[in-house]
Amino acid sequence: MTASLAIDGGQPVRDSFLVFGKPCLGEEEEREVLDTLRSGWIGTGPKALRFEQMFAEYVGCKHALAVNSATAALHLSLLAAGIKPGDEVITSPLTFAATANVAIHAGARPVFADIDPATLNIAPENIERAITGRTRAIIVVHFGGLPCQMAEIMEIARQHNLTLVEDAAHAVGARYNGRLIGNLGNLACFSFYANKNLTTAEGGMVTTDDDAMAERIAVYRLHGLSRHAWQRYASRRLMLSDAIYPGYKYNMPDLLASLGIHQLRRVEDGLLTRERYARVYDEAFAEIPGVRLQPRPGDGLNRHGLHLYVLVLDLAHFRVSRNQIIDSLLAENIGAALHYRALHMHPYYRDTFGYEPEDFPAAASVGESILSLPLTPCISEQDAADVIEAVRKVLAGYRR
Known part of the structure; x- marks a missing residue:
């Protein structure tokens, strides 16, 4: 049986809120x-x-x-x-x-x-x-x-x-x-x-x-x-x-x-930590139906900066919108975020330049189906485990 979502009155995965992008200052x-x-x-x-x-x-x-x-x-x-x-x-x-x-x-x-x-x-x-x-x-x-x-x-x-x-x-x-x-x-x-x-x-x-x-x-x-x-x-x-x-x-x-x-002196060590947690996320999310990950090069010459760890959802697998999924993750005390809605879908660019969603279909589609998860060198192993648990819980709760 799927656990009751916090947004519907269930118990959240975490007692305290995990902030998205918490800075690491010493x-x-x-x-x-x-x-x-x-x-x-x-x-x-x-x-x-x-x-x-x-x-x-x-x-x-x-x-x-x-x-x-x-x-x-x-x-x-x-x-x-x-x-x-x-x-x-x-x-x-x-x-x-x-x-x-x-x-x-x-x-x-x-x-x-x-x-x-x-x-x-x-x-x-x-x-x-x-x-x-x-x-x-x-x-x-x-x-x-x-x-x-x-x-x-x-x-x-x-x-x-x-x-x-x-x-x-x-x-x-x-x-x-x-x-x-x-x-x-x-x-x-x-x-x-x-x-x-x-x-x-x-x-x-x-x-x-x-x-x-x-x-x-x-x-x-x-x-x-x-x-x-x-x-x-x-x-x-x-x-x-x-x-x-x-x-x-x-x-x-x-x-x-x-x-x-x-x-600046901490950038390289911080990136190693980001990569370690990203690999944990990769393993947890790779086999979830309806979830796609941004590729990361592994050839030694090219390196992802991992400012963002994003999931791109195939919304045909879920009963609700991406926005509802983010709201549900927030209710589980996970600081999920949105990066970004495609600019040609925003009122200023749409109205000023006459753009339609189909003018840039890939960006329009991704912009309505992408979400970002907490990933900084400041998170703990338990924080990462909580993110994984919340994502699995929410996506299972909304699966068609």
């Missing part, structure tokens, strides 16, 4: 933050610079520029690439709204290219079909941390003289053909939001080998000024700052960078 971060507070300088300064240098060395690129979000990183990348009104930027419809929003912020039109339904990443052949005379850039999304087919996409960008931006918000630590994500396209943009593999509470980073783009981003991110506050303060003499561009307030303060310095 004494090193606490000491560094306290040191920053006591230093008298909490804005953008020496620790942000140190974090940038560490991150550039980690991913293997010339420049890393810290900003206050991945959204800012993406926006500045398009501006540095010269994207302007009338241009088109191709991206995936299965992503967070910011990926497409930044094209609009730059005055361009976001153009979607459908995903590969197996990998959940943008399909190179669909990018090729979406290119027009107005296309100026491609933003690829490494969904969940799984690298896109970068060799094919880089060749498309080269042939059509397009700027290639990587939305690597999920992909800290991910590898493609032996190279860390962050030095493949022209620019790569990372998120350090609270639930990411590396967190600064809020924050992001742009990486690039292009000196001119790096210089533009450095100026754009802080009001378009030629010198920022720390440069003026550290000089101990009057140093005038000129407004070169109409810039933005996108800088990362030292208080946040203090977290990043130590978070």
Whole structure:
């Protein structure tokens, strides 16, 4: 007999709620933050610079520029690439709204290219079909941390003289053909939001080998000024700052960078832990009818970043919608989440650009059938067991 679901009044699997994406912060971060507070300088300064240098060395690129979000990183990348009104930027419809929003912020039109339904990443052949005379850039999304087919996409960008931006918000630590994500396209943009593999509470980073783009981003991110506050303060003499561009307030303060310095040192160990729990999930879910997993490379050269562990449901096997299934998991005290509804199904993109669900059928289908499960280095063996028990319980309770 199937156990009564908590949403229907039954006993939940857990007594306490398992938070999705709980950050793993330790004494090193606490000491560094306290040191920053006591230093008298909490804005953008020496620790942000140190974090940038560490991150550039980690991913293997010339420049890393810290900003206050991945959204800012993406926006500045398009501006540095010269994207302007009338241009088109191709991206995936299965992503967070910011990926497409930044094209609009730059005055361009976001153009979607459908995903590969197996990998959940943008399909190179669909990018090729979406290119027009107005296309100026491609933003690829490494969904969940799984690298896109970068060799094919880089060749498309080269042939059509397009700027290639990587939305690597999920992909800290991910590898493609032996190279860390962050030095493949022209620019790569990372998120350090609270639930990411590396967190600064809020924050992001742009990486690039292009000196001119790096210089533009450095100026754009802080009001378009030629010198920022720390440069003026550290000089101990009057140093005038000129407004070169109409810039933005996108800088990362030292208080946040203090977290990043130590978070970066833990990325590789954290990814090993994520992989261990992901293998436990894989074994538990692989044989459940109506459940499909995102593939993970196992060849040693390519590595999934495992920011997200997702299930894609075949809803023909269940009596209720994906949303009801997530609600039921939440009632079992499991912090399940949704990443993402396809953007062309959202009112703004649907109404502004006249999109229909069938325009990008793979993204539309996945966007109505995908869910994410808790997976961080902070969860315990018992937490993982509770996730498995709750998923089995809920899916069994709703099976046709």
